[in-house]
Amino acid sequence: MYTTPFLAAIALTNIYSTSASCLHNTNLHPRAVEEDGKSVKVPNFGYQGNVGPTNWQAIDAENAQCAAGLNQSPIDIKVAETAKTKPGDVRMDIPAGQTLTFENLGTNVEVLVEGTTTLGEKKFKLKQFHYHTPSEHKIDGEYFPVEVHMVHEAEDNPNEIAVVGMLFQLTSEPTTTNTSSNSSSSSSTSASTIFSTVLSSISSIPDPGNTTSLPPLDFSALTSTMATTSFFSYTGSLTTPPCSEGVNFLVATEPLGMAVDTFNAMKKVVKFNSRFAQNALGEPNLLQVSRLGLERVEAQRWTVRQGVDVVPMPPPPAVEGEEAGRETVLLVVHSKREFRA
Numbered sequence: 001m002y003t004t005p006f007l008a009a010i011a012l013t014n015i016y017s018t019s020a021s022c023l024h025n026t027n028l029h030p031r032a033v034e035e036d037g038k039s040v041k042v043p044n045f046g047y048q049g050n051v052g053p054t055n056w057q058a059i060d061a062e063n064a065q066c067a068a069g070l071n072q073s074p075i076d077i078k079v080a081e082t083a084k085t086k087p088g089d090v091r092m093d094i095p096a097g098q099t100l101t102f103e104n105l106g107t108n109v110e111v112l113v114e115g116t117t118t119l120g121e122k123k124f125k126l127k128q129f130h131y132h133t134p135s136e137h138k139i140d141g142e143y144f145p146v147e148v149h150m151v152h153e154a155e156d157n158p159n160e161i162a163v164v165g166m167l168f169q170l171t172s173e174p175t176t177t178n179t180s181s182n183s184s185s186s187s188s189t190s191a192s193t194i195f196s197t198v199l200s201s202i203s204s205i206p207d208p209g210n211t212t213s214l215p216p217l218d219f220s221a222l223t224s225t226m227a228t229t230s231f232f233s234y235t236g237s238l239t240t241p242p243c244s245e246g247v248n249f250l251v252a253t254e255p256l257g258m259a260v261d262t263f264n265a266m267k268k269v270v271k272f273n274s275r276f277a278q279n280a281l282g283e284p285n286l287l288q289v290s291r292l293g294l295e296r297v298e299a300q301r302w303t304v305r306q307g308v309d310v311v312p313m314p315p316p317p318a319v320e321g322e323e324a325g326r327e328t329v330l331l332v333v334h335s336k337r338e339f340r341a
Contacts, residue, residue, distance in 0.1 A: 022151065022163070022240040024110060024128060031112070039209035042106040045241050053275045054287065056241045066243035067287040072278035073236030073249060074136035085231045090164070090250060091118045092226045094126065094219035102201055106208030107240065108132065108273050109266075111198055115219070117152055117164065117226075119250075124152035124162050131199075133267050135167055136239050136274045137251050139232075145170050146258055146266070147274075148195055149239075161238075164231070165251040168192070168258040191225035192256040194218075199266050206269055229254065239275045 024031060032041040045051050045059055057067035065072070094115035101112040110130035117124045128151050135147035146168035154160035194217060204212040231250035237243050279286045 022130075022149065022238045024105065024130075024151075034209065038211070040103045040105065040211055042208045043240070046107060047271075047273050047275075056243065057287070059241065063241040063243060065237065065245060066241060067291075068285055069237055069243055069245050070283065070285060071236055071245045071281050072243060072285060073239050073247065074138075074275060074277055075234070075236060075281065076138040076141055076277045077232050077234075077251060079140050079232075083233045084253065085119075085233055085250065087228045087230050089119060090226055090229070090231055092116070092126070092164075092223045093118075094223060096218050096220070097216045099216060100198075100214040101211055102198060102205060102214050103211040104205040104208050104269065105130075109202060109205060109270055111214070116155075117150075117162070119162075123155040124160075125155055125158075126150060126152050131195075131266060131270060132239075132274050133263075133270055133272065134274050136277075137165060137167070137249075138277055139167070144168055144255055145263055160248075161246075162248045162250070164226075165249060166195075167252060167255040168195075168263075169255045170260050170263055171257040173257070173259050190257070191222040192258060194222050195256070196258055196262045199262050202265055202269050225256075234281065236278075236281065 034041055045056055047053065051059060053066070057063045092115060094113060098114060103110060103112070108130040110128045112128050113126060115126035117126055129148055130151070132147045132149065133145060135144035137147060144167040148166040148168070150164040150166070152162040152164070154162070197217060198214065201212060201214060204210070230253045232253060233248075233250055235246065235248050237245040237247050276286075279289070
């Protein structure tokens with residue numbers, strides 16, 4: 001029976017946000033359109049400047065976990081330390097014949113699709129998949145040009161989120177787009193090609209809010225590959241605001257391929273859209289570590305300006321939350337007065 005940490009899921013609650021494109025089209029973040037009835041609403045965060053990952057917590061109070069959470073995603077997956085599924089543990093079924101919606105959310109491009117993924121005896125509903133470039137996860141420090149996230153919610157609890165991550169390497173082979181459900185050769189189509197076929201229509205959605213329909217596609221090659229693939233498994237967080245934790249990740253141990261021409265066409269529209277790798281699970285949030293480091297530097301500068309000596313104090317007892325990891329420094333002033341910074 002499948003017993004990796006994936007099934008020890010934590011339901012996400014109260015995390016609806018205008019930010020959460022990772023959750024888009026799920027029960028926790030239903031798809032919404034603009035008043036014109038055509039354009040899809042786009043999130044209020046980004047990947048550059050003041051709306052980028054280092055400042056997501058300042059965009060909305062709901063995003064506090066982005067700067068304080070201790071189990072954030074993505075991570076640098078350590079092969080020797082991370083749990084893995086066995087081939088056959090992850091079984092996916094995506095019915096052919098669906099008319100698919102392909103849309104540009106500004107922060108990524110995604111496909112709305114229906115399917116079912118089974119892990120052991122537990123079933124999850126596939127709601128959408130979207131593209132990140134470069135990859136958000138690393139494998140023993142190695143990043144990949146592209147990562148696709150296939151977002152699911154549990155059939156018995158729609159607040160329980162699972163994400164299947166597929167990594168991609170670039171290939172010199174030209175893009176093939178013959179994956180229609182009516183194609184006699186679809187059974188021999190590689191799992192990689194289905195994602196490239198979708199991207200062949202990316203020129204139809206060049207701007208945030210754009211949507212288009214895709215013809216029915218045959219996902220059988222992908223689902224067959226899933227059945228023979230093992231996945232790294234861990235419990236982390238959304239990789240977009242509000243960065244809520246309790247998200248179950250399955251990241252494929254082997255990458256798929258994507259042609260260079262397809263990749264170049266994608267990144268012209270998608271741009272850079274990856275959150276930086278987070279600290280090891282359970283370790284202090286990197287933004288908190290950075291803030292505390294800056295505070296210490298400022299305290300040291302103050303001592304130089306005031307002509308005082310710095311005497312490190314023993315570390316305080318371990319605490320959780322906002323004050324976790326804070327270092328106390330005793331400043332001894334020449335006049336014998338004492339200050340804390």
